[in-house]
Amino acid sequence: MSFLHIENINKAFGSDSIVKNLQLTLENNRTLSILGKSGCGKTTMLKIIAGLIKPDSGTIRLNNKTITEQPAAKRNIVYLYQEDLLFPHLTVFENIAFGLRIQKKSKDEIQDQVESMINSLELSGHKHKMPQQLSGGQRQRVSFGRAIITNPSLLLLDEPFGSLDSMTRQNMQSLFKSLAQQFHITSLFVTHDLKEALLMGDEIAYMDAGYLKVYKEKSDFMKDKSTGVLAEVEFWNGIASDLSSNFISS
Amino acid sequence: MVKVKNIALGIYIALIAFPFIYLLILSFSADWRFPELWPQYFGLRNWSRVISGETGLLSSFVLSLVISLSVATSATLTGFFISRYVNYHPKKRLWTLITYFPYVLAPVVFGACLSFYFIKVGLFGNTAGVILSQFIIAFPYALIFFSSYWGEQTREYENLVATLGGNPWTTYTKVLIPMAGPLMMICFFQTFLISWFEYGLTSIIGVGKVETLTIKVFLFIKEANFYYGAMSCCLLILPPALLIYFNKKYVFNKLI
Numbered sequence: 001m002s003f004l005h006i007e008n009i010n011k012a013f014g015s016d017s018i019v020k021n022l023q024l025t026l027e028n029n030r031t032l033s034i035l036g037k038s039g040c041g042k043t044t045m046l047k048i049i050a051g052l053i054k055p056d057s058g059t060i061r062l063n064n065k066t067i068t069e070q071p072a073a074k075r076n077i078v079y080l081y082q083e084d085l086l087f088p089h090l091t092v093f094e095n096i097a098f099g100l101r102i103q104k105k106s107k108d109e110i111q112d113q114v115e116s117m118i119n120s121l122e123l124s125g126h127k128h129k130m131p132q133q134l135s136g137g138q139r140q141r142v143s144f145g146r147a148i149i150t151n152p153s154l155l156l157l158d159e160p161f162g163s164l165d166s167m168t169r170q171n172m173q174s175l176f177k178s179l180a181q182q183f184h185i186t187s188l189f190v191t192h193d194l195k196e197a198l199l200m201g202d203e204i205a206y207m208d209a210g211y212l213k214v215y216k217e218k219s220d221f222m223k224d225k226s227t228g229v230l231a232e233v234e235f236w237n238g239i240a241s242d243l244s245s246n247f248i249s250s
Numbered sequence: 251m252v253k254v255k256n257i258a259l260g261i262y263i264a265l266i267a268f269p270f271i272y273l274l275i276l277s278f279s280a281d282w283r284f285p286e287l288w289p290q291y292f293g294l295r296n297w298s299r300v301i302s303g304e305t306g307l308l309s310s311f312v313l314s315l316v317i318s319l320s321v322a323t324s325a326t327l328t329g330f331f332i333s334r335y336v337n338y339h340p341k342k343r344l345w346t347l348i349t350y351f352p353y354v355l356a357p358v359v360f361g362a363c364l365s366f367y368f369i370k371v372g373l374f375g376n377t378a379g380v381i382l383s384q385f386i387i388a389f390p391y392a393l394i395f396f397s398s399y400w401g402e403q404t405r406e407y408e409n410l411v412a413t414l415g416g417n418p419w420t421t422y423t424k425v426l427i428p429m430a431g432p433l434m435m436i437c438f439f440q441t442f443l444i445s446w447f448e449y450g451l452t453s454i455i456g457v458g459k460v461e462t463l464t465i466k467v468f469l470f471i472k473e474a475n476f477y478y479g480a481m482s483c484c485l486l487i488l489p490p491a492l493l494i495y496f497n498k499k500y501v502f503n504k505l506i
Contacts, residue, residue, distance in 0.1 A: 052409050072412040079413045081406055089428045098424075099414040150414060 003028040003186060004154060009058030011044055018044045020210040022058065026188070026203070031180060033201025034190045034212070035227065041210040042190045046156045049188070050079040062153055078152040082162040084143035086131035092118070093127040095142050099150035117145045120182065121175070137168035141175065148183050155187040161196070173199055194232055270487070276480035296481050305478060307466060311485050314446065314463040317377065318489075321384045322442035326434055329392020329441075330427075336393060337400035346397065349390045357387060358450030368455055375459040383455040384448050388441040395437045399430055435501045439493050446490060 002025035009022035018041045026032050036042045047053040049060060051072035060068045067075050078099075086095050096117055100110045118127050121141040131139055140160065147155060160176075161169045173196065180187065189200045197204060204221045205214040215221040222229040275289075276282075277296055282289035300307045336345045352360060361383060365374065373379030404426070411421045427434070449464045456465070463486050470479035 047409075050409075050413050052412070072409070073415050073417060075413070076415070077413060079409065081410070083403070083406070085403075085407055085410050087407075087425060087429070089431070101424075102415045102420060146414070 002026060003030075003063060005061040006049070007059050007061075009045075009048060009055045009060070011041075011048060011053065011055050018210055019048065019055070022048075022212055024205075024212060024214060026186065028186050029184045030202045031185070031187045031189050031200060032203045032205060032214070033197040034188060034205045034207055035192065035194060035197040036190070036207035037192060040207045042207050043158055045207070045212065046079060046158050046188065046190060049154070050077050050156055051075050052079065076150075076153045077156060078147040078150060078154075079156045080143060080147055080158060080160050082159045084131075084136075084139040086134075086139055086142055086146075088131055090131075091127065092123060092129050092131070092134070092142050095131065096145045096149055098146055103150065113149055117149050120179065121145045135168075136164055137172060140164065140172055144176065144179065148179060148185065151183070153186065155185050157187060157189045159191055160189075161191075169196075176200065194228060273480045273483050273487075276477060277484050279480075280477055282477075296477055300481060300485075305481075306461065307463070307478070307482055307485060310461050310463045310466045310482075313377065313461065315489065317381055317384065317460075317462060318442050318445040320381050321388050321445035322438045324381075324385055325388035325392045325441040326438045329389055329437065330396050330430065330434060333393045333396035334400050337397050338405070346394075349393045352387055352390050356450065357448070358454060360387075361451040361454035365454055374455065375457040377460055380452050380456045380460045380462070383451045384445045387448070387451065388444050391444060392437050392441055395440065396430075396433070399433055404429075432501045435497060439497050442493060443490055446486070 004024065004026040006022055006024040009019055010017070011019040020041075022045060024032075034042060034045075044053060048055045051067070051070060051074075055068070058068070059066055062075070062077070067077075072079075087098065090098070093114055097110050097114045100113060105113070114127075118124060121144065123138060123141055123145075126134065126138065131142070134142065143160075161172050164172060177200070179185065189197075191197050191200070198218065201218075203214065204218055205212055206221065206224070206227045207213075208226065213224075215224070221227055222233075225231075275292075278292055278294070279289035280291040280295065299305050303309065336342060336349070339345055355363070364383065364386070368374045368379050368383070373382060407425055407429070408421055411425055416424070447464055448462075449468065452460060452462050452465060456462070458465075461469075463482055467479055467482045467486060470476075470482055
């Protein structure tokens with residue numbers, strides 16, 4: 001059986017059905033990108049998997065254990081929001097060490113692991129700073145470090161780079177790729193950015209009006225008209241041909 | 251232009267500082283009769299009577315401190331915890347509306363309405379009754395004060411701590427309370443002031459037996475003892491002045 005196995009998850013708030021018959025499998029150390037418009041049910045789906053919202057029906061199995069009824073604190077699944085949510089009263093070091101302190105790791109262990117994480121995040125020299133003294137990208141790195149250091153079975157990322165400028169976003173995308181490899185992360189990466197979805201995922205899925213469609217191959221995703229890839233390609237081809245005709249005429 | 255600016259500043263300082271300077275001078279005075287410009291006696295006699303306990307001001311000061319610290323501590327803590335449940339409740343708007351009810355009536359009228367129940371439970375004319383009556387006014391204030399803290403972002407922090415493996419105790423002690431620290435300080439300060447200057451409820455529920463400093467000020471003024479009245483006013487200003495200083499130094503600067 002797959003590392004993450006989700007079957008028939010449904011969730012409605014009153015008469016509004018938000019997540020419909022969710023089916024999903026994911027192997028260990030893989031990232032599944034999930035593309036979808038705002039309000040399509042992505043966040044509710046992630047919160048159900050994290051244990052923050054109770055589903056109406058269905059089962060979630062992680063690493064061969066059914067976790068559907070387990071509380072969030074026992075699942076070993078970390079949910080990362082679009083905002084970094086750094087604790088404003090703690091330094092960078094203490095923010096990253098937060099999960100390890102909950103796990104009651106020894107002082108030396110915490111010191112070693114946090115120092116090494118700070119180096120991996122390219123944040124050496126910032127460990128004593130308060131969150132308010134960091135840039136948006138640096139804050140998001142600390143947020144990643146705080147989550148990854150706890151060695152979660154599954155990492156859920158809810159549009160984590162949504163509030164960053166395009167340059168910082170690119171840097172963070174490559175940093176996440178390298179961290180995912182280095183720390184063997186299994187993750188669901190939710191985004192509404194098409195390019196980001198293609199770049200970040202080993203596999204790709206599209207969510208629309210509560211339904212999730214997982215594609216076997218990225219090429220299937222690109223060929224599907226509903227994902228908007230073809231329209232995007234057409235748009236850029238039009239721009240490219242305009243540019244080249246202008247260039248020839250000049 | 252500079253002259254006008256200096257005059258304006260002078261007037262401003264005089265208007266703000268004059269009442270306090272006048273109160274201080276009056277507290278050191280005795281036998282100050284019109285049209286004399288300076289009192290016949292000016293010295294430490296009044297204040298030495300405070301220290302000797304002769305005037306009852308020292309005991310009133312200590313009693314007021316005990317009452318206000320109890321009210322501020324209990325209202326801030328219960329307000330902080332209970333406002334979480336009120337603000338996360340699906341019927342939040344209804345609960346918030348109910349929270350404003352104690353302010354529909356003036357405290358004196360409210361106290362008069364409640365006095366029957368205070369007599370029944372034996373809390374009429376004693377310190378515990380005064381603390382409870384003031385808490386009834388300060389607690390809704392704390393509930394309203396903390397309502398802005400329990401928003402979507404705070405809930406996201408709680409969820410984050412849960413997914414990092416933290417239990418509710420960790421969430422409160424390591425995140426929610428430290429993050430709300432400056433707000434709690436301000437709420438403590440405000441509820442302390444509500445209690446410290448409270449007169450109507452205290453006079454009704456205390457029935458003259460619980461002589462707080464505010465009650466004492468009015469007693470001295472009724473007796474036309476302006477020197478003791480001024481002295482008790484100086485004592486009345488002291489704790490709020492200290493709280494303003496500490497708040498400004500350690501809380502407001504951090505918030506800004």
